[in-house]
Amino acid sequence: MTPRFLLEISAFIAVIAALALLPLFASPYGITLMIGMLGYVALAIGWALFSGPTRYVSLATVAFFGIGAYTCAVFSEVLAYPLLLLVAGLIGLGVALVVGLATLRLAGVYFVIFTFGLAELIRQLVTWYEVNITGTLGRYIFLPVTPEGIYWQLLALTAAAFAMSWAISRSRLGLALKVIGEDEVVASHSGIDIARVKLGLFALSAVIMTLVGAIQAPRWTYVEPSIAFNPTVSFLTLIMALLGGANRLMGPILGAVPLFLLFEWLSANFPNHYSIILGLIFITIVFVLPNGVLDFIEKGWARRLPVAKPAEVHK
Amino acid sequence: MSPFLQVSGLTRRFGGLVAVNDLSFSVAKGEIVGLLGPNGSGKTTVLNMISGHLPPSDGQIALADTRLSGLGPHKIARQGVARTFQLVRALPSLSVTENVIVALAFGRKRLWGEAARLEALKRLEQVGLAHRAGQQAGDLTYIDQKRMELARALAADPQLLLLDEWLAGLNPTELQTGIELIRGLKSSGITILMVEHVMEAIRALCGRCVIMNAGIKIADAPTAEALSDPAVVTAYLGEQHA
Numbered sequence: 001m002t003p004r005f006l007l008e009i010s011a012f013i014a015v016i017a018a019l020a021l022l023p024l025f026a027s028p029y030g031i032t033l034m035i036g037m038l039g040y041v042a043l044a045i046g047w048a049l050f051s052g053p054t055r056y057v058s059l060a061t062v063a064f065f066g067i068g069a070y071t072c073a074v075f076s077e078v079l080a081y082p083l084l085l086l087v088a089g090l091i092g093l094g095v096a097l098v099v100g101l102a103t104l105r106l107a108g109v110y111f112v113i114f115t116f117g118l119a120e121l122i123r124q125l126v127t128w129y130e131v132n133i134t135g136t137l138g139r140y141i142f143l144p145v146t147p148e149g150i151y152w153q154l155l156a157l158t159a160a161a162f163a164m165s166w167a168i169s170r171s172r173l174g175l176a177l178k179v180i181g182e183d184e185v186v187a188s189h190s191g192i193d194i195a196r197v198k199l200g201l202f203a204l205s206a207v208i209m210t211l212v213g214a215i216q217a218p219r220w221t222y223v224e225p226s227i228a229f230n231p232t233v234s235f236l237t238l239i240m241a242l243l244g245g246a247n248r249l250m251g252p253i254l255g256a257v258p259l260f261l262l263f264e265w266l267s268a269n270f271p272n273h274y275s276i277i278l279g280l281i282f283i284t285i286v287f288v289l290p291n292g293v294l295d296f297i298e299k300g301w302a303r304r305l306p307v308a309k310p311a312e313v314h315k
Numbered sequence: 316m317s318p319f320l321q322v323s324g325l326t327r328r329f330g331g332l333v334a335v336n337d338l339s340f341s342v343a344k345g346e347i348v349g350l351l352g353p354n355g356s357g358k359t360t361v362l363n364m365i366s367g368h369l370p371p372s373d374g375q376i377a378l379a380d381t382r383l384s385g386l387g388p389h390k391i392a393r394q395g396v397a398r399t400f401q402l403v404r405a406l407p408s409l410s411v412t413e414n415v416i417v418a419l420a421f422g423r424k425r426l427w428g429e430a431a432r433l434e435a436l437k438r439l440e441q442v443g444l445a446h447r448a449g450q451q452a453g454d455l456t457y458i459d460q461k462r463m464e465l466a467r468a469l470a471a472d473p474q475l476l477l478l479d480e481w482l483a484g485l486n487p488t489e490l491q492t493g494i495e496l497i498r499g500l501k502s503s504g505i506t507i508l509m510v511e512h513v514m515e516a517i518r519a520l521c522g523r524c525v526i527m528n529a530g531i532k533i534a535d536a537p538t539a540e541a542l543s544d545p546a547v548v549t550a551y552l553g554e555q556h557a
Binding site: 172175178179182183185187189190191192193194 | 366367368387388389392393397398400404406407408409413416417418420421422423427467471
C-alpha cells in the first residue's frame with residue numbers, strides 16, 4: 001500500500017464520517033436537501049458505473065428508481081423494513097437481468113431509445129395494474145423511518161457505490177469496460193466476454209438505482225406512477241454525470257452536487273420556467289462540456305503547459 | 316504431420332452471396348501459410364470465421380482437438396487464437412501500453428498490475444515501439460498503430476496468429492523489418508495464417524499458400540508452385556496470361 005493510497009482512504013473515511021455527523025447539526029430543511037442531493041449523487045454514480053466507460057447512454061434510471069419506490073409502497077405493510085430493501089434490490093436485479101439480456105445487443109441510439117421506452121412501459125404497466133386490478137392509482141407509505149434514518153442509509157449506499165466504482169476502475173473489470181466502450185470487436189477478440197461484463201455492470205448499476213428509490217420512498221408518504229416514474233429523474237441523472245465527466249471517479253459527484261443545488265434554487269425561484277431553464281442547461285452542457293468539467297479543466301491545464309504532456313512516459 | 320488448424324467445408328453466405336464456398340485446408344503446427352486471392356475472394360471472411368467474428372454458415376474449424384466453429388470470439392481468443400485487423404483497430408483513448416495490457420489481462424496469461432506492464436513493454440520492444448509506450452494510441456501514425464496491434468496480438472500468447480494484410484502499406488525498409496519480425500515469430504513456434512498481397516513477403520515467409528478465388532480454393536501448394544499454377548495466374552491476370 002502506497003502512502004497516496006492510505007491518504008485517499010483516510011480522506012474518504014473522514015468525508016463519510018463528517019457527512020454522517022451532519023444530521024446532528026443540520027435543520028430539518030438541511031436534511032431534506034441532503035437527502036435529495038445524496039439520492040442524485042448515488043444515482044449519478046450508479047449511472048456512470050455502467051454508462052460512463054461503455055458509452056451505452058441509458059435513460060432507464062427512473063425505471064429502476066421507480067421500481068424501488070413502488071416495491072417499498074407495495075410491500076411496506078407486509079415486510080419488515082430492512083427486508084423491504086432487500087426485496088426491492090432483488091426485483092431491480094431481476095428486471096435488469098431480463099432487460100439486459102434482451103437489449104445489450106442494441107448499440108448507440110437504439111439503446112437510448114429502448115431504455116427511455118422501458119421506463120415509460122413500466123410506468124404504464126404499473127398504472128394499468130393499479131387502475132384495473134387494485135382499483136386505486138396512488139398508494140400511501142407509512143414506515144417508521146426518520147429523515148435522519150433515510151439520510152444515513154443513502155449515505156451508506158452512496159459510499160458503497162463510490163467504493164465499488166473506485167475498485168472497479170482499478171480492476172481488470174474496469175479495463176474490460178473501457179475496451180468495450182472503445183471497440184467491442186477488439187474487446188471480444190482479446191478474450192473479454194462482453195455480454196457478461198455488460199450485463200453484470202448494467203445489473204449492478206440498476207440495483208444501486210433501485211435502492212435509491214426504495215430508500216427515498218418513505219419521504220414521499222404518497223406515491224403514484226407519475227411521481228415514481230418521472231422521466232426527469234433519468235435526464236437529471238444523465239446530465240449530472242455528463243457535467244462532471246462520466247468516465248471519472250469524482251465526475252458524478254462533481255456534477256450532481258452543483259446541479260442539484262442549482263435545480264433546487266431554480267424550482268424555488270422560477271417554478272413556472274423551471275423546465276425551460278432545465279432544457280437550456282442540458283443543451284449548454286452537451287455543447288460546451290461534452291466530456292465533463294474535469295476533462296475541460298485538464299485540457300485547459302495542458303494547453304497552458306504545452307511541454308509537459310506529450311513527452312511524459314507512462315510510469 | 317498432423318494438422319494443427321483444420322478447416323473443413325467452411326461456407327459463409329451473406330444473403331444470396333456465397334463469400335466462402337466449401338473451403339477446406341489445414342495448417343501444421345509452426346507453419347506459416349499464406350492465404351491469397353484477388354480482392355473480394357473471401358480471405359478476410361475466412362479469418363473472421365476462424366477468429367469468431369463471424370459465425371460460419373456451414374462447415375467446421377478445429378484447432379488441435381478443440382472445435383472453434385460455434386464458439387464466440389472471446390472463447391476462441393482463450394483457445395490461443397489472436398489476430399490483427401485489415402483496418403487497424405487501435406483503442407485510441409487508451410495508452411499504447413494499455414492497449415497491449417488488454418491482451419495480457421484477458422488472454423491466456425491473465426497478467427495484471429506490474430507484471431502485465433512489464434510484459435507489455437517487452438512486447439512493445441519486440442515490435443520496436445517501446446519508445447511510444449506512454450502515448451495515446453490515437454496519436455500514433457498508421458504504421459505504429461499496426462505495430463501496436465501486432466504487439467497486442469503477441470501479448471495474447473497465441474498458438475495461432477492470424478495476420479490480415481499486416482504488411483500492407485509499409486515502405487521498403489519497414490517491410491524488411493516486418494518480414495524479419497514475422498520470421499522471428501516462427502522460431503518461437505507460433506503458427507501463422509496470413510492474408511497478404513505483398514509478394515515479396517509471401518515468398519520470403521510462407522512455405523505454402525492457399526489461394527482462393529470467388530470463395531473457392533483454387534490452389535493449395537508450396538508457394539512457388541502455387542503461384543505459378545495456371546488457375547491462379549488466370550484468377551489474378553485473366554485468361555490470356557495463363
